[in-house]
Amino acid sequence: MKKIGLIGAGFMGTAATRAIRATRPNIDIGLAETDPSRRLAALEEFSASDFSGNPQDMPSWADVVILAVKPKELPGLATAIREKDPEAFNKTFIVSLLAGTTVATLHRTLGSERVIRMMPNLAAQISQSVTGVAFSEALPEESRQEILQLFSGLGPLLSLEEEQIHAITALSGSGIAFALEFIQALTLGGVKEGLPYGQALEAACGVVRSAANLVAHTGQHPQEIVSQVCSPGGTTIEGVHTLAENRFQAAVMEAVTRTARRSRELGKATEEPGK
Numbered sequence: 467m468k469k470i471g472l473i474g475a476g477f478m479g480t481a482a483t484r485a486i487r488a489t490r491p492n493i494d495i496g497l498a499e500t501d502p503s504r505r506l507a508a509l510e511e512f513s514a515s516d517f518s519g520n521p522q523d524m525p526s527w528a529d530v531v532i533l534a535v536k537p538k539e540l541p542g543l544a545t546a547i548r549e550k551d552p553e554a555f556n557k558t559f560i561v562s563l564l565a566g567t568t569v570a571t572l573h574r575t576l577g578s579e580r581v582i583r584m585m586p587n588l589a590a591q592i593s594q595s596v597t598g599v600a601f602s603e604a605l606p607e608e609s610r611q612e613i614l615q616l617f618s619g620l621g622p623l624l625s626l627e628e629e630q631i632h633a634i635t636a637l638s639g640s641g642i643a644f645a646l647e648f649i650q651a652l653t654l655g656g657v658k659e660g661l662p663y664g665q666a667l668e669a670a671c672g673v674v675r676s677a678a679n680l681v682a683h684t685g686q687h688p689q690e691i692v693s694q695v696c697s698p699g700g701t702t703i704e705g706v707h708t709l710a711e712n713r714f715q716a717a718v719m720e721a722v723t724r725t726a727r728r729s730r731e732l733g734k735a736t737e738e739p740g741k
């Protein structure tokens with residue numbers, strides 16, 4: 467695969483393209499972006515070919531087209547890109563990053579079976595996204611492997627059942643925002659207790675990073691490590707009790723559940739545009 471096309475050079479499309487470029491410095495990139503300042507910035511960053519005025523020409527140029535527009539843009543975009551050269555279009559892989567939008571909807575709207583649904587997060591730009599992947603059933607194993615190889619620079623890729631993509635959207639695509647909310651809250655707590663913001667932020671980031679690394683390196687259950695930190699009658703149990711009183715775990719679980727529900731809703735809306 468030598469050429470990729472990006473439609474929508476926003477936050478996620480740019481992050482994914484950076485990751486691919488990092489592992490494949492010589493890959494050719496083409497892009498279509500309607501916002502003039504984003505278009506110019508992305509054209510410059512990726513030394514890309516500009517398909518903004520003619521996205522319908524992208525499928526016959528690219529081996530893989532990455533769709534990174536908002537889900538509601540899909541129907542209009544599909545009509546624009548699939549009709550010029552249906553034969554070429556049917557040979558191109560279409561990788562959709564659209565929240566909620568199912569493989570079946572992509573298949574029906576685009577009229578192609580060479581579709582792949584991915585749910586990354588913004589850490590793709592530093593190759594640390596945990597990304598869920600669901601393939602069209604029609605895609606042969608060899609093609610699946612080629613796609614996984616091309617996107618390996620985003621970070622770990624999890625091949626999932628389609629229905630599980632809603633869960634990974636909540637945990638990863640959106641969940642990185644929940645982790646950042648926690649970092650911000652920890653930082654502000656540190657500021658309240660007298661640390662300058664910069665030092666508090668550095669400490670909060672370091673602590674969250676090290677907590678994740680501890681789980682990974684020791685293989686211990688998070689709760690087991692928590693119990694090692696909580697000295698009887700000590701400081702930590704005070705804080706752990708406060709989090710429990712304020713329903714911290716329940717709040718985070720509810721955030722995941724409602725986010726997954728919203729992903730399903732977006733899926734329904736793209737199934738039946740206009741409703």
Ligand SMILES: NC(=O)C1=CN([C@@H]2O[C@H](COP(=O)(O)OP(=O)(O)OC[C@H]3O[C@@H](n4cnc5c(N)ncnc54)[C@H](O)[C@@H]3O)[C@@H](O)[C@H]2O)C=CC1
Binds near residue numbers: 476479504534
């Ligand atoms: N932002 C995130 O963290 C994540 C976003 N996603 C998905 O990625 C997609 C893009 O999200 P963001 O990057 O956050 O949005 P964004 O708004 O930053 O980027 C979308 C871009 O598409 C452009 N665009 C709209 N219509 C277009 C068209 N017809 N042709 C060319 N360009 C067009 C817009 O000008 C904009 O720059 C969404 O479907 C979202 O569900 C998935 C995972 C994470």
Ligand SMILES: O=C(O)[C@@H]1CCC=N1
Binds near residue numbers: 565635639640
């Ligand atoms: O909030 C959203 O809809 C997108 C999808 C996952 C992360 N951002």
